Amino acid sequence: MSKHIVNPLGSPHKKISSGLIDGPTQKETYEYNVKVLTKRFKKVFDSLEANLKPKTKISKRGKLKGSRLHMYSYNNKLFTQKEDKFQDFNTTFVFLLDVSGSMSAKTEGVNGMTLSRLGLSKAILKALSIALKKSLKGKIKIEVLLKSCPESKFQEHGNAGFLSRVYSSSVSNINPNVIDNINYSCPVADEQGNQSGSSTPELLLGKAVSYFLKSYVKTKNYLVFNMTDGDIYTNMSSENTYTSWSNRDNYKCMKKYFKGIPFISILMGYGFGKEDMKNHPNPVLCTDDKFVVRLETTISKLARSLSQ
Amino acid sequence: MAINAHTFKLNLKDQQESKENPTGNPNDLLGNLKQETKTTTDNIQKGGSVSDNLEDYSLSQNEMEEILLQGDLKVIQTQESCYNNENELTKFNVLFVDFTKRMN
Numbered sequence: 001m002s003k004h005i006v007n008p009l010g011s012p013h014k015k016i017s018s019g020l021i022d023g024p025t026q027k028e029t030y031e032y033n034v035k036v037l038t039k040r041f042k043k044v045f046d047s048l049e050a051n052l053k054p055k056t057k058i059s060k061r062g063k064l065k066g067s068r069l070h071m072y073s074y075n076n077k078l079f080t081q082k083e084d085k086f087q088d089f090n091t092t093f094v095f096l097l098d099v100s101g102s103m104s105a106k107t108e109g110v111n112g113m114t115l116s117r118l119g120l121s122k123a124i125l126k127a128l129s130i131a132l133k134k135s136l137k138g139k140i141k142i143e144v145l146l147k148s149c150p151e152s153k154f155q156e157h158g159n160a161g162f163l164s165r166v167y168s169s170s171v172s173n174i175n176p177n178v179i180d181n182i183n184y185s186c187p188v189a190d191e192q193g194n195q196s197g198s199s200t201p202e203l204l205l206g207k208a209v210s211y212f213l214k215s216y217v218k219t220k221n222y223l224v225f226n227m228t229d230g231d232i233y234t235n236m237s238s239e240n241t242y243t244s245w246s247n248r249d250n251y252k253c254m255k256k257y258f259k260g261i262p263f264i265s266i267l268m269g270y271g272f273g274k275e276d277m278k279n280h281p282n283p284v285l286c287t288d289d290k291f292v293v294r295l296e297t298t299i300s301k302l303a304r305s306l307s308q
Numbered sequence: 309m310a311i312n313a314h315t316f317k318l319n320l321k322d323q324q325e326s327k328e329n330p331t332g333n334p335n336d337l338l339g340n341l342k343q344e345t346k347t348t349t350d351n352i353q354k355g356g357s358v359s360d361n362l363e364d365y366s367l368s369q370n371e372m373e374e375i376l377l378q379g380d381l382k383v384i385q386t387q388e389s390c391y392n393n394e395n396e397l398t399k400f401n402v403l404f405v406d407f408t409k410r411m412n
Contacts, residue, residue: 005381005403005405154403157383157401157403158400158401159400160400160401160402160403161400161401161402161403162402162403162404162405163402163403163404163405164404164405164407165404165405165406165407165408166407166408167408168408171408171409174408187405187407204386204388204400204402205402207384207386207402208382208384208386208402208403208404211382211384211404212404216406236398236400237398237399237400238399238400238401243390243393243398244390244392245390245391246390246391246392248391249388249390249391252388252391253388
């Protein structure tokens with residue numbers, strides 16, 4: 001049966017072979033979470049913006065600085081100019097989101113409301129996108145990429161992995177609402193339009209992430225957030241062999257592709273022991289009931305460090 | 309004018325800055341930067357706008373070939389050695405697909 005590529009956001013009503021899709025009650029909870037989180041994030045960024053002081057630089061033009069007047073005979077830099085106080089925020093937050101089936105496990109969102117891990121991840125990403133569009137003059141950009149791997153072979157590529165760019169605040173007129181349509185699936189469908197579910201390729205997609213960072217991210221700084229709830233669980237190979245990938249390989253790929261790149265692992269769920277944590281760079285262990293608070297705090301700290 | 313150590317340092321700094329901005333006009337540097345940013349933004353914005361209707365995004369074989377030509381899809385060949393078998397390299401492909409360009 002031939003398979004083709006579909007937009008992972010474009011077919012929310014089509015069948016997904018894994019059978020995982022958030023229902024209407026989840027939708028209401030999700031929307032409530034988005035609303036509350038947007039307010040929370042906006043508050044964080046607005047207070048950050050309010051505390052920013054414009055920097056001044058010595059220049060040949062601008063406002064005359066009295067204390068430098070004595071230098072007039074040998075130096076023409078006697079003036080001060082105000083610099084854009086937002087220039088240090090020229091940053092992109094790159095989110096790598098796991099869309100494997102295990103992300104359907106329930107977790108706790110704002111006010112103890114229950115929704116899926118993917119649902120909460122989407123709510124956070126959407127809330128961040130809305131808040132950052134309104135705050136800090138939109139200087140912090142957001143990119144959302146989905147990590148997935150189909151359950152069976154795809155064309156001549158065999159057991160290939162997919163890195164799908166589905167939302168970018170750098171691309172004009174893309175509404176953050178598109179994040180609503182992210183689901184537990186791979187961008188691969190059969191002739192009937194049934195989309196494939198996804199296993200967990202994690203940082204085996206590292207080379208593609210490097211390609212994306214080099215080719216698409218245009219800001220001075222960037223931070224990569226890897227959002228996942230589990231270990232590598234995939235059989236990626238272009239040959240008819242079975243390869244038993246493990247979290248040690250995740251660690252190897254991190255060393256290989258993300259050396260020197262600011263990288264935060266947002267770990268969801270309770271499945272991470274101390275040993276597992278070693279395989280994820282800069283882990284923020286978000287046990288389900290503290291997930292929102294931990295992520296909010298992490299992003300707030302990062303944003304503040306950028307302004308210093 | 310006597311040149312003292314302080315002035316000499318300042319002159320050196322001026323020379324260094326003039327290499328970065330040959331005209332010496334800070335506005336030129338800013339102008340170039342703005343132009344560069346605009347060009348980058350224009351390139352990014354070629355993706356167009358998103359419509360309310362998110363249906364019908366399935367890609368046929370022809371459309372997929374079109375995407376390949378447009379550069380929206382990049383096949384990245386990878387090889388990694390598995391931790392459990394360091395001596396053997398496993399080859400696999402990773403497909404990077406930019407769906408933001410199709411949302412118009």
